[in-house]
Amino acid sequence: MAPTRWGFVSAGRISNEFKIALDTLPQDEHQVVAVAARSLESAQKFAKTHDIPRAYGSYAELAAQDDIDAVYIGSIHTQHAPVTTMMLQAGKPVLCEKPMAVNSREARQMIGLAKEKGIFFMEGVWSRFFPVYLKAREIMDSGGIGDVKLVTACFGFPKGEEPRMKERSQAGGSLLDLGFYPIQFANFVFKGEEPEDVTVSGHLTNEEVDETVSIILKYSGNRMATLVCCMSSLLANEAYVYGTKGTLKIPSFWSPQELVAPDKTHKFPLPPPGKPINYFNATGFRFEAMEVRRCLQEGLKESPLMTHAMSLQIAGILDRARKVVGVVYDQDKE
Amino acid sequence: MAPTRWGFVSAGRISNEFKIALDTLPQDEHQVVAVAARSLESAQKFAKTHDIPRAYGSYAELAAQDDIDAVYIGSIHTQHAPVTTMMLQAGKPVLCEKPMAVNSREARQMIGLAKEKGIFFMEGVWSRFFPVYLKAREIMDSGGIGDVKLVTACFGFPKGEEPRMKERSQAGGSLLDLGFYPIQFANFVFKGEEPEDVTVSGHLTNEEVDETVSIILKYSGNRMATLVCCMSSLLANEAYVYGTKGTLKIPSFWSPQELVAPDKTHKFPLPPPGKPINYFNATGFRFEAMEVRRCLQEGLKESPLMTHAMSLQIAGILDRARKVVGVVYDQDKE
Numbered sequence: 001m002a003p004t005r006w007g008f009v010s011a012g013r014i015s016n017e018f019k020i021a022l023d024t025l026p027q028d029e030h031q032v033v034a035v036a037a038r039s040l041e042s043a044q045k046f047a048k049t050h051d052i053p054r055a056y057g058s059y060a061e062l063a064a065q066d067d068i069d070a071v072y073i074g075s076i077h078t079q080h081a082p083v084t085t086m087m088l089q090a091g092k093p094v095l096c097e098k099p100m101a102v103n104s105r106e107a108r109q110m111i112g113l114a115k116e117k118g119i120f121f122m123e124g125v126w127s128r129f130f131p132v133y134l135k136a137r138e139i140m141d142s143g144g145i146g147d148v149k150l151v152t153a154c155f156g157f158p159k160g161e162e163p164r165m166k167e168r169s170q171a172g173g174s175l176l177d178l179g180f181y182p183i184q185f186a187n188f189v190f191k192g193e194e195p196e197d198v199t200v201s202g203h204l205t206n207e208e209v210d211e212t213v214s215i216i217l218k219y220s221g222n223r224m225a226t227l228v229c230c231m232s233s234l235l236a237n238e239a240y241v242y243g244t245k246g247t248l249k250i251p252s253f254w255s256p257q258e259l260v261a262p263d264k265t266h267k268f269p270l271p272p273p274g275k276p277i278n279y280f281n282a283t284g285f286r287f288e289a290m291e292v293r294r295c296l297q298e299g300l301k302e303s304p305l306m307t308h309a310m311s312l313q314i315a316g317i318l319d320r321a322r323k324v325v326g327v328v329y330d331q332d333k334e
Numbered sequence: 335m336a337p338t339r340w341g342f343v344s345a346g347r348i349s350n351e352f353k354i355a356l357d358t359l360p361q362d363e364h365q366v367v368a369v370a371a372r373s374l375e376s377a378q379k380f381a382k383t384h385d386i387p388r389a390y391g392s393y394a395e396l397a398a399q400d401d402i403d404a405v406y407i408g409s410i411h412t413q414h415a416p417v418t419t420m421m422l423q424a425g426k427p428v429l430c431e432k433p434m435a436v437n438s439r440e441a442r443q444m445i446g447l448a449k450e451k452g453i454f455f456m457e458g459v460w461s462r463f464f465p466v467y468l469k470a471r472e473i474m475d476s477g478g479i480g481d482v483k484l485v486t487a488c489f490g491f492p493k494g495e496e497p498r499m500k501e502r503s504q505a506g507g508s509l510l511d512l513g514f515y516p517i518q519f520a521n522f523v524f525k526g527e528e529p530e531d532v533t534v535s536g537h538l539t540n541e542e543v544d545e546t547v548s549i550i551l552k553y554s555g556n557r558m559a560t561l562v563c564c565m566s567s568l569l570a571n572e573a574y575v576y577g578t579k580g581t582l583k584i585p586s587f588w589s590p591q592e593l594v595a596p597d598k599t600h601k602f603p604l605p606p607p608g609k610p611i612n613y614f615n616a617t618g619f620r621f622e623a624m625e626v627r628r629c630l631q632e633g634l635k636e637s638p639l640m641t642h643a644m645s646l647q648i649a650g651i652l653d654r655a656r657k658v659v660g661v662v663y664d665q666d667k668e
Contacts, residue, residue, distance in 0.1 A: 199535035201550035216535035233576040242567040
């Protein structure tokens, strides 16, 4: 099989991680052929660090290349909608970092375009493809914890002073960056089911973005999820799935190496990174990349593990939560 | 100093625990002089097991004794208000098991009566007096975790099939029995402060009592608590206090022996029970008993660690939560 030839949008921190994760996979399966940034200089610097053949100073140049099988979009999330649109218009399959959009409206448009064009598109919910998640699914589906009754997950880091977290003009706040993870976890456990009820409470920073938010989701059949995100404190960052017969605990559930199940603790160690990384367990991006390659090879337009409907469901909850806590972005006004 | 002479209301499981905990304290400080139950037979049986001099087949007989310094009320919670009222009317200081009442109205009446009579009254929130809580208070007050931003606590046991949990006529459901604990924990951390906002979601069993409930409390100064109780699954049953500079983790926070603080894990082992116990860490009731004795000796009418106002604040949240999930007891209709 031919290698999947990746083009990178953005030469920032997250692109760095994704590249280092790709480097843990066979080179005849994944290659990065080009990187584009808003400045040619930073694209060239990134290309040099990572031995990428071509560097561009605009995303449009990348979109024009005809030897790219998949575009990885690692830009700031306010750019996800316009850049994804550009790439889909150019016929490129897209893996777009989470959150795929600033709100549901953007998400619907992006997914609508992908469907219209018949092009593969996936939101980069990397957590979803870790072996821990696959094992958890297997245990839940086989009744290993009885009937699932409750999910709890919290995610918080003291990131409130980072400009992209702090500023409303950058669609800052804790929900889109951090809250996304517990929400996607509930979405994972309940297989994308739409909650019957979404209850939210939270508060804003002085800059009027959300600092701490709690979300209670009620699902059919008396099942619930209680989720928290916070950008002022480091939280325990664990997820639990409570069943009538047992519990699954996933430490570091956004990029886990371990699943504490009733029978035993299942361990799935990650490969070490070949270069310095910025984020915890970043080589775990490899699983998401493997899924993209699999989908492209099989001609799928979306991943069954992270469907368009799931992305829209998560975006909808984020919208509702932001509305309750009172955060309005410019994008929401359009 | 003379020993504190206790009279017990109820010869049930919780009275058993309280007696065994008293037995871990010096006998010249705590003595149980009488036990009353609804049946003389069970009072006598309890008295025999625990070497208690006198047994009565009615609570009124106990109320009439003049050698009792404090009454411990360990009956089912629907009986707390009438029995506490009887004992206060008879001039007896009262330690009443949690929840002190089925609703705020009852709680206000009970506390009103204690104040009117000028008699010591305390709700038996045993957790509050464990050394772990005192140490946590010390660390929080000295800034050891920076500014407190978020409390999380969950409490759940699969008790849904127990008649007293299951039946609405017995004021069953998870909130009063289990939810009380995370709520009292938030009340402890935030020193009885009234939340600015109480947000609740939950669902009912077929018998129309609350099975799982999540409560989000918003406090002044951008501080929050996210609490969960559940009677269908065993939860992690841990409490966290997240500050801007560190975290306190309290495993088994309803009766803890351990406090995980930023500097180290503080351990406060409990004395072993002298007889078989029903509940986890039950000898920890000793701390609550010590507090009652201290308050009586100092002539206090309420404990500064578990004030009447704190009891009313907790009862108010329980009322609001039950109302949202739609549980109405007969007592609420009066």
